[in-house]
Amino acid sequence: MLAGRFVLCQPKKRLTKDTAVVLDLDDGTQLRYRDDVQMGKVYLVPRAKADKVIPGFSPIGVDVLSKAFTVAALTKLTKKRRDQVKVFLKDKKALDALGNAYADEVLWAAGIHPKTRCNKLTTEQVEKLHGAIVSVLTEARDIARERAEPIDVKVRDFLRVRNRKGEPCPTCQTKIRAAGVHGHDDFFCPSCQPDGTGRGFVDWSRLKR
Ligand SMILES: [Zn+2]
Structure with a gap:
């Protein structure tokens, strides 16, 4: 919560x-x-009743660090959804599991604008998204394991775009932007993550950097 x-x-x-x-x-x-x-x-509660009693406990989506999480599985999930990809990434019923911060990191690594509609993602974008989810979370897990901080400490200083508004993008040096989506902040690079639709969003890349 x-x-x-x-x-x-x-x-x-x-x-x-x-x-x-x-x-x-x-x-x-x-x-x-x-x-x-x-x-x-x-x-x-007894384990057998947990699904019924606890809101959001079940169903849980595919474990993104398991073998079941393939490009085909992600393609199937994204095809039937019209919501924004950032919202989708955080949906525990679809994927287990990404939070707000890692969703930003994944989208940056994949070069996808956070407001892109899931069903508008190209085959290439879905492939990139899949690769980014696996690599970003694997790297994060390995860093957290290596640092061995107490479990209540959030190791976040290695994140590349999250909470870095105004700082240069590690790839292209464009300033990282923040935008609100459904009450949560998005951090993204307007140059590496262009809005492909050309509608509805500000084209940040045209503004003064
Ligand atoms: Zn960039």
Whole structure:
């Protein structure tokens, strides 16, 4: 629910004010759930009922780091959707799973404008999108693993466009732009990620950089 952090620690570590749930694990450590805005929800239900009781728990889409995630699978998913590709990437019922930040990184790596309609993506764009999803998430996973930060620390400093409004694009030096889509920010390079439709959007590449 947008907020909340898991913390894995020893039981002697001081409890913070925002700790909502503490689970004692078999190995003596504790898994704590912290949520300073109290938006998170915890359900205690038999596994068999989880799908019915917990909103959004099921169905979960294809695991993008599994073998099932092929270009053909992505093509099938995007073909039947008319929503914006950025919205699609964050839909857990379709893909498991990308958040706001990685969706921006993926679209930048694929050179696709975030507002492009899914069913307007060309064969080449879907192939690029597939490659970008796999490479961006694999790289992120490897970096997070190497740094071995506590699980509540978001390792994000290696991201190339996310939260980098006004900074130069690593590829072409054009300034990174921010735009709103469905209440969430998009960060993208107007030059590397041109809007192909020519309708409805500002052609940022024509504006003064
Ligand atoms: Zn660029």
